[in-house]
Amino acid sequence: MTYRLEMKEMTKKYGEFLANDEVSIQLKKGEVLAIVGENGAGKTTLMRMLYGLEQPTSGEIKLNGKTVKFSGPLDAIENGIGMVHQHFMLFSDFSVTENIVIGHEPKRNGFFDRKEAAEKVKALSEQYKIHVNPLKKAGDCSIGEQQRIEILKVLYQGADIIILDEPTAVLTPIEVEELLKTIQFLAEQGKSIILITHKLPEVMKVSGQITVLRNGKVTGNVLKQNTDIEQLATLMVGRELQKLTDRNQLEGEPLLVIDNLNIGVKEAKPILDHLSLTVNRGEIVGIAGVSGNGQSELIQAISGLRKIDSGSIRLGETILNGKSVAYIRNAGLAHIPEDRYLWGAAKEASVEETGLMGYYRKKKFNQSSFIRLNGFRKLVRGWIERFEIKTTSLDEKSGNLSGGNLQKLIVARELGFETDFLIAAEPTRGVDIGAMEYIHEAIIAKRNNGDGILLVSSELTEILTLSDRIAVMYEGKIVDILDRNDATEERLSVLMAGGNENESSTKTTTTA
């Protein structure tokens, strides 16, 4: 049988840099192909060539056995290829229907026929079991719903091959489950799916065939039944990953003590609601929760970026609430922020300047308010070496670093303060497996050193791997705290969704 899609020996050169080196993939009708690889492995480049956004340096694309050439995305769409981008492209003031039919609106007497459009969308939504409300404003839809709109848009345009670029990155665990079901159903209906991701458990759940890329080359092309996560990870990274072994519980005294913290008491729903939490020395406390349940505000309150209404935050003997950020940092707090571009760096600042934040106040690097750059540069070079941060020079703009490398720079900077306490918020978001490993090791080493760490992550796997204790946040409250050994993904998922897991937790959750 002929393949629905074949890409043969695709090569893309940017100057001397080989982004894709003779990459070939095949895709049959009704098949799910996962393309996995670290950041910068060439997944996106390959898809951009397929979608007509880049012209290959050499290579051939065949659709149903016929060689094709796309000069742009419109060409690709016409040929039945659709792409759901990582960042959605919706008009938030338009209805779901309008967003889906845009560009191919059903018309009556030359006018847009809203009624027919809504019916078509409804029919499509039922046919593929993708639930949306056709009349809702796109801006009012949840992230998961918005993604469904994007998928329906692609289906409406008549795509047979659907590219999903990192579709689960923004979803909650429950939404991920739903999406995976949708993907399977679409495949059963005869659609061909290309799934771009670096989350291996999801790959193992839905895909039939898996192509692994590393440094622009195919390092493996395997069927799901013949492989496992360990093998895929090895193919992706090029070496075996170390298992994070079980560790001894360290008995440490309390370090960060949060008592009865309240934020937004005047709002209809408080942001933080009588929250109490303790992080001991030599301990990683993970905070699990669907984003938007007060985690960001908690971090900001601890680090001095947000005012609190009442309660107290102590670090050792020092009271932190009501103090300035500089005071709190000086008292022994370092902070890997959840959004590296918003909080963690300035895109226009150089690598050196981004690294300098906080250090310029230290005596060692500050001589009567002149910054001693020479000593500091040595320090930054050390970070670059230790974390293998890829940058052309210290004068490179931070915004030019890849996301993963910038994250490593920020992690190195915050670890470099050697504080007693660290907030690590989404420390590995958007970072490839190799870098993730470095960062995890560094965090565990800090814990073993007797420091306290508060870990906030939307990745349950990360929480489960790193934490000694796991606190689940829901609607501004800590609904339960589980011990490392008692926590499973299932139990956490239930608690995160606001469910009562057992009798003991009913005391802390009020029925809404």
Add this chain to the structure above:
Amino acid sequence: MNLQRKLQQLLRSLVQPLTAVLIGLLTGAVAISIVGASVLETYKVMWDGAFGNFYFVTATLARATPIILIGLGLAIAFRAGVFNMGAEGQMVLGAVSAALAALYVPGSGIIKMLSALVAGFLAGGLWSLLAGWMETRFKVQLLISTLLLNYVAVLFAGYLVSSPFQDKSGSAALAQTHMIDQAAWLPKLFQGMSVHMGFVIAIVLAIILYIILRFTSAGYEVRMLGYNPFFAEYGGINKIKVLLFSMFFSGGIAGLAGTVEVLGSQYRYVEGSLTVPGYAWTGLMAALLANSNPLGTAVAAIMLAALQTGAMGMERNTEVPLEIASVIQGVLILFVTAKITMNWWKVKKKAGDIHGAA
């Protein structure tokens, strides 16, 4: 790090303003030929008018003095990420305060001069600080408040010199203060030439600001605040404090621009003498042309001043009208703003590429 790359970087940063200047001159050439004059000859006359002999050079530098100071003041604010549009009002208030201090503070000439400098700086600084404070306290947009405060300042200064402090001794009774005691004047740099000590002050200030912005922790805080206020706050920089300080110095230096004009060339505050030549807006252009680099701002200010003095020479000696200089300046402004839009457009385009053409 190494010299070669530094040099390359410098050259690259110069490409855009130089292109803008070149296109400005080309457009000017078109305008000149429409008038029917010879392009090369006209430009030659213009050049002579700006740099033709020592006298013209000093005239150009004298004109550049307030422009440099205004540009430096604005550069600080821009670096801190705030758009101070109130340089004109800050300059005028500085000028009138300096004139009054020099007239009414008792003491020797040098004391009068120093108190005038301090008063000019403080008046401009506090006026600018007012806008900064309104922004931090009440979230009144700086761009708008500084712009509107210009009217208040200029009209208030006009009132001061047309009523309570007017010099009524002359026959024409212009809206101006009495003349300052000669002992309090800023000395001329050369006998009989118009350039005065204020120019030296401006250049020294440019160097000091360059060093502060580049090598000190205060400069680092200002720059980071301008790059990304969230990052600054997260890193422990006191946003409000840095913003207020930046606004104070920004306005203070603008006030100083007015002060040195009063002490060095007018010897009194005359209504309209600072606003009519458009020093504030030329200074704004200088800061934008140089991307808020203090040294670059000084160079750009001298260049823009040369364009103006050159055009005056051109008008004296040819049939080509003075407005040609405005044409060239206009095109310059266009291309300086085009730089901003180009950057914006590039970012947009990049984002669009990633998301495809859906």
